[in-house]
Amino acid sequence: MEKLLRIHRDDNVLVVKRLIGAGEMMRFDGEELVYEYPIGLGHKIAAEFIPKGGKVIKFGIPIGSATEDIPRGAHVHLHNLKSDYLPTFTLDHEFIGKK
Amino acid sequence: MSLSGKSEIIGYERADGRVGIRNVVVIAYLVECAHHVARRIAMYFPDDPVHVIGFSGCYPNSYADKMMNALCTHPNVGAVLLVSLGCESFNRNRLLANIEASGRPVRLVGIQSTGGTGHSITEGKAFVQSALSEIAHVPRAVLPFEDMIIGVVSGGSDATSGLTANPAAGRAFDKIVEMGATAIFENTGEMIGLEHHMAGRAVTAELGNELIEAVNKAARYYSIMGHGSFAPGNAEGGLTTLEEKSMGAYCKSGSAPIVGMIKPADRPGRKGLYLMDIVPDGEPRFGFPNPNDIWEMNELIASGAHCVLFTTGRGSVAGSAISPVIKICANPETYRRMEEDMDINAGKILYDEATTDQVADEIVEKIIRVAHGEMTCSESLGHQEFVLGYKSFEPIGPACLPVG
Structure with missing residues (x-):
């Protein structure tokens, strides 16, 4: 059974639907990749190389930008992806704080 | 996907020209003090479509008034019994007149003027009995699928909701809109961070600005309420x-262009996809905009939804008064435990037993069968949830409903 799910055709990340165990090997177009730590349901794996500053696409829309080059198959999370939205949200907070 | 080969939907034709897919007798209490009498009358009809709705507040509220008027004249409603205590401030005479004008059988029972609990129950029961036999002969008419209005909510979400049920509901929404019908999504509080994406889907720039403003309003409102769900960096799941x-929540809306923005009990003006702005206007006054899932469903129904899609991961059992609720279960484990409550098992996407697109087809298929009269799980189990409280809204501006 496939362990990864592509939610939208435009996505460059896949979602884990079955736990990938520590030390487990996965194949991407014949290329083998061994995972050092377990990656659980709902986590993201790069479906392709994403350059630093590139948009990470899930649900067909950008959910943030890569903070470093992300190789295909790599776990995508807080260590290599940041929100594009945070500054706007912070401004809103300041607006609310001012009243 | 086309409807070819399927029989036409034969609905219930109302005098105002709208066509419903259910033929419900509504018993509406107009203040909490009349709730018991309303409930006792309904208890005489356990096997008939007799649903209790109402507004508990004694102080007047124009939002609640608009909701009650819209719900009592919903196309799924065949007849209405209004139960009033007598001294509450709800404008019962206007509601009665509006229902009469819509051509429905209606009766107002005032508990104080009728002479108390027992007499009111007797009088109300007699009306419901005669109304049930009267509406059994309501004219039937073809309901073109394009005239259907479908709403979507989510509740009891978990890590699987954004993977299976919500994307499938979104794709079902795309199909519904493609087939020419009307679809409504809501809960702007779940769209914080996506307002510009959403604005890009609006059919006009002015509507796009309205959508952005609605999300900004939600962000501000929830912050004042002390709602914590917008804190960034939630790495769970x-x-x-x-x-x-x-x-994960917004994908329920699919990818169709957004043709308008409405507020609760506003009727969509043209076919297509709408956002419903459920967050009150002005300074927060009456508490959370959406204290529970039921209220959100009731607002979609007040805007004319013939049925509501409800996605859930952890497993909500809720249904609604007036319109059937189609439960779409995101989590395959939850489905296994609570199968009797779930109409669609979207969690099988995780087991490779279906694609998102196939589940979307299943949802559309289910909507058509439900429109033909098939009972949903929550209907079969007798769910008729309803709740309505205080809110305040400004009317929508002209930019919200572009003509075209």
């Missing part, structure tokens, strides 16, 4: 960014 978290 693999979510990395705020826009990703919001997207």
Whole structure:
């Protein structure tokens, strides 16, 4: 059974639907990749190389930008992806704080 | 996907020209003090479509008034019994006149003027009995699928909601809109971080600005309420960014162009996809905009939804008064435990037993069968949830409903 799910055709990340165990090997177009730590349901794996500053696409829309080059198959999370939205949200907070 | 080969939907034709897919007798209490009498009358009809709705407040509220008027004249409603205590401030005479004008059998029972609990129950029961036999002969008419209005909500979400049920509901929404019908999504509080994406889907720039403003309003409102769900950096279940978290809910709306924005009990003006802005206007006054899932469903129904899609991961059992609720279960484990409550098992996407697109087809198929009269799980189990409280809204501006 496939362990990864592509939610939208435009996505460059896949979602884990079955736990990938520590030390487990996965194949991407014949290329083998061994995972050092377990990656659980709902986590993201790069479906392709994403350059630093590139948009990470899930649900067909950008959910943030890569903070470093992300190789295909790599776990995508807080260590290599940041929100594009945070500054706007912070401004809103300041607006609310001012009243 | 086409409807070819399927029989036409034969609905219930109302005098105002709208066509419903259910033929419900509504018993509406107009203040909490009349709730018991309303409930006792309904208890005489356990096997008939007799649903209790109402507004508990004694102080007047124009939002609640608009909701009650819209619900009592919903196309799924065949007849209405109004139960009033007598001294509450709800404008019962206007509601009665509006229902009469819509051509429905209606009766107002005032508990104080009728002479108390027992007499009111007797009088109300007699009306419901005669109304049930009267509406059994309501004219039937073809309901073109394009005239259907479908709403979507989510509740009891978990890590699987954004993977299976919500994307499938979104794709079902795309199909519904493609087939020419009307679809409504809501809960702007779940769209924080995505307002610009949403604005890009609006059919006009002015509407786009309205959508952005609605999300900004929600962000501000929830912050004042002390609602914590917008704190960024929630890594639970693999979510990395705020826009990703919001997207898990927002994807229920699919990808069709957004043709308008309405507020609760507003009727969509043309076919297509609408956002419903459920967050009150002005300074927060009456508490949370959406204290529970039921209220959100009731608002979609007040805007004319013939049925509501409800996605759930952890497993909500809720249904609604007036319109059938189609439960779409995101989590295959939940489905296994609570199968009797779930109409659609979207969690099988995780087991490779179906694609998102196949589940979307199943949802559309289910909507058509439900429109033909098939009972949903929550209907079969007797769910008729209803809740209505205080809110305040400004009317929508002209930019919200572009002509075209």
